[in-house]
Amino acid sequence: MFDSSTGSQMPHNAIEAIPTPAVSNRLKIARGGKFYLGLWLLANALLWTGCLLYIKYKPVSYTSKWAINVPLSAASTSNVTLPGIGQASSWSDSAYKGFSDPRENYRFLIRSDDLLRVAAEQMGMTLAQFGKPKVRILDNSTIMQFEVNGATPELAQRKAETLQKTLETRLAALRQLEVAQQDQNLEIALGSDAQKLATAQQALTDYKARAALRSSDQLRDITSNLEGLRRERAQLVAQLQRDNAQVRQLAANLNLSSQQAADALALQSDQLFQQYLANYSQVSAELTSMSARFLPASPSVDAKQREKDEVQAALLTQARAVLGRPISLSAIERLVLTGGGSSSSASQRADLFQQLISLQTQQQGTQAQAQELDQQITQLEAQIARLSAQEETLNSLERNVKIAEATFSGNKTRLSLNRTDTSISYPPTTLLTPPNLPEDPRIPLSSVAALLGAALGSVFLTTGMVTLWRHNRNPGS
Template identity: 35%
Template sequence: MPSSSESLVTIKNKKTSRNQLLWRWLRYLLVGAICNGAVWGLALSYLKKTPLTFTSDSVIHVAGGSPGVSVNLPSIGQANTSSGTSFGAHSDPRENYKLMMTSETVLETAAQSLDIPKSEFGQPNVELINNTTLLKIEIGAKSPEVAEDKVWALYQAFYKRLNVLRSQEQEERDRAVQQALEDTRVKLTEAQNKLSDYKLESGFNSSDQIKDLIGNIGNLQNQLIEETAKYRQVNDSLQQLSTTLDLSPQKAADALVLQTDRVFQQLLSEYTEATTLLTNLLPSRGPNYPDVIEARRERQAALKALLARGQELLGIPIEQLSLERLNLDNSNGSGVKRGDLFVQLVTMNAELEGLDGQIKTLKEQLNNLEAELNILTKKETIHDNLDRDLQIAQAVFASTLTKIDLSKGDPFASFPMIQIIEEPTLPEEPSAPKPKLVMAGAFIGSLFVSAGLTLLWWREPLLKISKQIVKKAIE
């Protein structure tokens, strides 16, 4: 049996254990109460001291790219403006707009419009709605009206900033293309001056001159063909008549000259009478008969005078045989006088000479026109080159000018147009603080505190059990 001293010790140890256990309970309860009280106190304090916040929101639509424009300039060129914006296939203009809405410049402008400091205006929440072209804007304030005014102020400040950026972009574009436009204008002026100077210097104005010249050459060629045909026809007739008369056209002309001279005709009549008389006397008288000698003398005197007069008229000596061939009093079997045939022969010869002169003139004109055509063709080549340079300069200038005008009509290329889909709302209930959410958080916090204290409570028994398990395993 244990002694009384041992019993006392055991009783004392049990009292000590009870006291330690009680103290431990009190300590854990106190810590648990303090921690839970702190959690709930902070939650209640937050609900009590945090001012109410009302959030107004709005939805904005970002328009897509504007349709492209194509302008055709007849005989000059074409100007195009591509559709879409300056953003790539994987870029979204809403990201830019989101950054702009939260930028210091836009927030400062919005705050100034409400006459409040920027710090009081707050930071808006901009959200991109997936698979759409929409932006959602949220701004909080102490009252519903102020929240709604902030959204309107933010939208107006953002819209104002967009207009400023669009104006600046347009000014930069205008300055950038102004030099290019000036260069094209200078080139156009130079091309115009070169063409004008060449026209003034060369006398060549257009291809119509060559067309007219070719037409004239064609007409002259047709005339030449016609006149050549006439010349051949008249020449054939002349040769046939000349062969028939056995007389050249010049001899026929001489005969006509002699026929028209009265003195020559008088002398010819005397010569003819003397010849007739001599012819009649010779058969009945001898050659030495005085009448025959006298007739022969008169005939010789008349012939001499006749030949002298013919040489005087024609300028060339003539013979007795020629006088017989130049006799115009004979007629052919058809009753046509020889003189008429002489006249016809002379007339045909004159016509032939006229046709020959006309043919020579036509050939000379053709040669001159063909030489002029060669010159004009060379001038046309130079003219066409200068005119082509002028057309190119006109096309470039007109295209550049048209593109500038078209770009002025599309201010939304880099900054697409925006539209309000849902106007700023007037909130009916505060968005913060949210009592249910705060209470739920405090409750979860209490659970974590209780769970932690429970784990601490069971720490010592668990350690003893683990030591015993280890000790048994060693033994």
């Protein structure tokens, strides 16, 4: 070949000794493929070696599981009947009605640092060493599931048991605190109610001490007595009317007017008049007998006549005093001795007069009883009028006492009932499955993640190396 720079012919073997650009690129490609393959192998070896060493020497953990049941608290009502006072009721409504779940509160509680620190202290661990449990709430149920890890199966089980006991202890303390707060509020209300009851009772006692009315029963008894007296008076009035009718009938049988019957009864009722009448009848009979045996001018007849005149004068004087007006001897004889124009015998007339006198006496007694009853009725009516004015005040004071008693007794009963219900905000739990003793170690998620990361890193390394190798293989492209 001719050399243009020197103008001479070059030897043939010299041409073969100079490398061409194509041969140089083939050498780079050959060296580049081996380089990237070695680099890929080295990077993957380091990546997988680190991943396997991490998995091998990572501490093995065991998981203890357990489950509890947390039933929802439903609204409850307790009724207690208080004799003579009323009815007391205690209403406990659910604190989670319609918008929350107590299990969420329990989840927060068991994962709180405060409770975990207590459990860790009981295990002789720090909070970081003890770790936090995993909590799962099963939908459409009242069940909660817990998981806690430990380096050994026994340690995991003991941690689970300690955590469950700590949770139960904390729930019991919270329930007691809630009941104590409720009791405190009820005790304050109970103290106020007791004071109101004492004030109402004292006001009622003071009023009874100065008022004539002691109770509503007293007024009812007086009213009942008044009604009884009125019925008795009505019966006496009816009896008096019957007696008056009988007196009028007897007066008609005796052929006497009402005035004459009244005069006859008045004379028959006077003892002194009756004595004068008896004396007059005896002297008249003696005079008649002597007149039949002696002459009218006889001294004996004359003396007896004077005696008769004296007795007659005394009889008329007493009759005038009884009747309040002068009356003749013939009128007296007609009223008490004879029947006038009647054909009745003297014995029949005497019987009728006896009946008339008896009726008159009965009539006077009935009239006296009626008058006495009228006085008693008037007194009771006045007393009822006075007591009725006091009854409204008494009823108001008694009503205040009953209301205070009902309120006090109701709150006291509610306090007693409230102490039996301690699960309003913190419903009771039931241990469904106790913490188990795990048999197989737990495959940690970090190990799985390490394997996935190593595999993903290997893919990225392969992709990168292939891309670089292809780029160096075709540099002009």
